[in-house]
Amino acid sequence: MTELTAVRRSFSRAADRYAAAARLQRQVSDRLLDMLPPIAAGCVLDVGCGTGFASAGLRGRYPDALLLSADFSPAMLGAHAPMSDNARMCADAHALPLRDGSVDLIFSSLMLQWCDLSRALRECHRVLRPAAAMCFATVLDGTLREIDKAFATVDRARHTLPFLDEAAVAEALGAAGLVAHHVERSRQVEYFDDVRSLLQSNRDIGASRVPLHPRRATLGRAAWQSVCAEFEAQRTPLGIPLTYELAWVVAYRPGQGDPG
Numbered sequence: 001m002t003e004l005t006a007v008r009r010s011f012s013r014a015a016d017r018y019a020a021a022a023r024l025q026r027q028v029s030d031r032l033l034d035m036l037p038p039i040a041a042g043c044v045l046d047v048g049c050g051t052g053f054a055s056a057g058l059r060g061r062y063p064d065a066l067l068l069s070a071d072f073s074p075a076m077l078g079a080h081a082p083m084s085d086n087a088r089m090c091a092d093a094h095a096l097p098l099r100d101g102s103v104d105l106i107f108s109s110l111m112l113q114w115c116d117l118s119r120a121l122r123e124c125h126r127v128l129r130p131a132a133a134m135c136f137a138t139v140l141d142g143t144l145r146e147i148d149k150a151f152a153t154v155d156r157a158r159h160t161l162p163f164l165d166e167a168a169v170a171e172a173l174g175a176a177g178l179v180a181h182h183v184e185r186s187r188q189v190e191y192f193d194d195v196r197s198l199l200q201s202n203r204d205i206g207a208s209r210v211p212l213h214p215r216r217a218t219l220g221r222a223a224w225q226s227v228c229a230e231f232e233a234q235r236t237p238l239g240i241p242l243t244y245e246l247a248w249v250v251a252y253r254p255g256q257g258d259p260g
């Protein structure tokens, strides 16, 4: 199974539970909507739209636009509540079924960390018309560090994605030919009552790379206890933390005659 197929499968499995579990993802999507530039957009694309958190917000901001939603998981697309879009595509962000220069605005909330960032941004550049905008939120290194720390006590395997740092995101933007107009960084922390609900939540949003239950896992009982003890050592008065380091980017494809 390729990495891409594994990611698609993980989101497809989570589709029914995603909307209820994805509290942080909904907040990120709402905040990203507030960063959208007030432009006249004929065609707007939400890439990695998931279950459509941004759909109504995009329609509200661009009432007359052709609103396209794309996601490579048929189940995430299928789990949509009634949406405000005009068309829905089951498509991979690395190879969008759209003509060169056909989109005025790309919106993408918490999808790009699952992609080969350089390839996906190049593809966005290709479908954007000159002078068109792209607005995205993604996560940076340090995200889910509590999971890495807990599992480092028992093995050397990766239990989270290899998240990029801010410099790598900036480099990928430049290499794709996109010009950053606004870049912001922020930290958001979710808190959980216990280890099981933390890992279950991560699983319900399709992001899990960690075994959930010792019986089903390759971890023995002693290893599982060690993981739980490390999570407990990280507990705060608010609960066991799970950190997201967020990057917020508004970028443009340069127009004809613009430098870059």
Ligand SMILES: C[S@@+](CC[C@H](N)C(=O)[O-])C[C@H]1O[C@@H](n2cnc3c(N)ncnc32)[C@H](O)[C@@H]1O
Pocket (backbone or CB within 6 Å): 007, 008, 011, 022, 025, 026, 029, 047, 048, 049, 050, 051, 052, 053, 054, 070, 071, 072, 073, 076, 091, 092, 093, 094, 108, 109, 110, 111, 114, 115, 205
């Ligand atoms: C964390 S969810 C975010 C969904 C939505 N944007 C939101 O704010 O709720 C990530 C979404 O990206 C999709 N995705 C991941 N990699 C993708 C790819 N290469 N092409 C298209 N969609 C992808 C997943 O199927 C999933 O629906």
